Amino acid sequence: MNTPNPKLGKKLDKLAYVLSAVVIALVILMRGPNKPEVGFDTSILPPINAILNTFCALSLLMAVFFIKRKNINMHRKMVFAAMVFSILFLLCYVLYHFTTYETIYCKQGNIRYVYFTILISHIILAAVSLPFILLTFIRGYTFQVEKHRRMAKWVFPIWLYVAISGPLVYLMLAPCYPK
16 A cells, blocks of 8 residues: 655645646636637537536546445546546636637526526636645545545535536537537
């Protein structure tokens, strides 16, 4: 069994805080009025983002499945997969929103309340959870198992909600994208 490495954990924690701040800054900056041309059709990115989030959610569920069966090796692989899907999602998301104007939700009636409730909760939880997802990952990566376990108990359901609500937002917004 690997031994805990809190010294490495503290170094990686600093990186997690910096990355979180950079991501939040990018999300704020991508709302700017000028959208550069990238030389390819970015309309493929929203469905790719939904697929990446879906794969992230499935990886998270598989991670729980394996840890409940005490298969730590497969648990770690599934968490790494969830992280990779999340990173790829984030790259595609930022690229899309830096280059494309925001799509306005086009449906009328009570479904708007459902959509905006899901959207707003998704955005808030995604922003707030990012540093905690990274810190929980670091605790596992550095074999600080008890700290990892304590954090994962409340970080996991939030991350899973974000990973599931993202594709749901996409499916609700899909009819509103320009043709």
